Amino acid sequence: MNALDGLYVVDLSHAIAGPTCTNMLVELGATVVKVEPPRVGDGFRHYTEHGGEPLLSIPFASINAGKRSVAIDLKTPAGVAILWQLIERADVLVENFRPGVLDRLGLSYAAIQARNPRLVMVSITGFGQAGPLADRGAYDHIAQAMSGIALLNAGPDGPQKIGMPIIDSFTGYLATIGLLAALRRRDATGVGEHVDVAMLDAALKLVNTTVSVHSYTGRTPGGTGNKGFRLVATSEFYPTGEGWIALGANNQPQVETLLRVLGHPELITDPRFASHQARVDHYAEVRAWLTEALSHWRAADLEAALAAARVPVAMLREVGEIAQHPHIAERGTLHSVELPGWDRELAVVGAGFATEPQPMAAVPVLGADTDAVLATLGIDAEARAQLRAEGAIG
Template identity: 70%
Template structure:
């Protein structure tokens, strides 16, 4: 997809939330130049599952393929000058430092926008540019904890985090929405802006329904564990004779269809199964009965029979099982990228929606694109050599 062809992005991000935003911009066709510290780069390069060349962890590769990397020491005058040249030609600058760090580096927001009035600055932080918590640091599990999301997953009072960096990733996508909205506004009025994106805000956006329920009832929503949002026992996870199944029988028609598939139509006469309210009120009985009924089935067979009967259901799979599923293969949801030093393509995810076949992109080696980027800014060979001698460019 080349919807953002010709759009230039200066990427001053690290870890997950910021790089997720710029990864989506790359997948939409933007030219993203990732500015990294010399020799160490983005800290995510040092994460687990290393493969290929040094400083190329697989998690880093998954959200940075297609970007170009330049290694600049922003403590030097030459590197700061080069970054200013990049900024003056850019459409976006995306950063996820704590508030104030850009200013300390010599790039205050006001000056960025003065030098390039069309520049859109996207600032991603844990808690935003303002408020009592603005200077707090954040990781994904910290955002899950403070936002109430970990409490919503609790079982018997023990909070549970979601097992992947969902807040980091969702914050990155919120930033993409904000970036595209700001680009649309700039196209209309010719002026850029500074967009403030916070992980805590994104987490609460994910939990929007519970925020509204609390506002209406005055009660704090309780943790649900594996129970479905409607709290009915016919819509949650169950073990079977082989594997686990997720049931989604929420309405009366779905419950009746499920009982028909199970060969248990007689249960429709039990008043504890009569309607949604009865099933919630008699949760323990219905849950126990379903555990017994489902124990005679295999999850894969149940999945096929229930979905054929229009009952939402899915066998609980691991990642390896789902990425090889014919549905994912046919839709082209998984993309392939080139990882330097790795002898075969690396699987990663495409843009997250059905689109043209994704372009095959390459994971950037730290600083590998520096000379090309500088040449595009007008630096000749002696000027680039001088930056290397100064230590501004690695």
């Protein structure tokens, strides 16, 4: 049995954050009905440079596999009426429109709660449902900029955005946690609730330690720039003679082991390496010494030597390298899903933690499940044909 077997979710979300939340629900066994506009669907369907089905991009597929796609035009009264039928039978509704959009469709949380008091509604926005910034739109890099993350990640060329949608994804995971907490309360009280999730809040949660240190000291740890909390040179990235390495010698025993592996045990008593504070105070000198010392190693050899000595370490790898690593294969981190209109199956990351594997259905073609889902609502073939003729469904 999967943890969320029997849970019925209506997904009005698009792009990354909301679909990441509902992707996690699918991974745990929920039935997710993804409501999309006819003809165009979720805009993320179009993010493709690789050929194949034009409305089934690989980025879209990675977070929407296993969902059921229903094409409904919510700009029509008939489309909204169908959505109400879905909502009335749902346990969860996930949406990521700007505040007020659903209200204008007559789908405010108060209206939904009146018709389905047990429903948990999750709203994901850039800045939340209330506050001076609530009406603003946001993308991942906007949240990185607003939250201070871009400045924390600054390099020689200035502030840098992290090279993947980390805030979008983390917002989706936080939404899942909030949703599951609300479901637990719902199961105890019989009453659902409205979960308000904001990308800015999620970004600040990621830099929680930095926020707390600043609130107490008035300083940003590490200042502005990509050192951040990496205040010691023995815990940073370095070029080697071949490849890059990430050192993780954070405490004194690890530093002493690092020096032994590098062939310089005499430096264990060197004042520059004698304590955490000494390594902070002599950061530039220690980094310069390590840069020279590591230039005589291959990253692969150093990784093997330090790992054997139980010092945290990693070669810097491309995503494709780690995805094909035997460790990932043994853990079952990736699984394959059918990608209609493409030439082969697609590897996607599972739940991200060890759990009973959930067989994953194909990535949904836009509107592929419209007739099947509407039939479960008692809308027969003749009525569906009429709705399709009117443009209410696709």
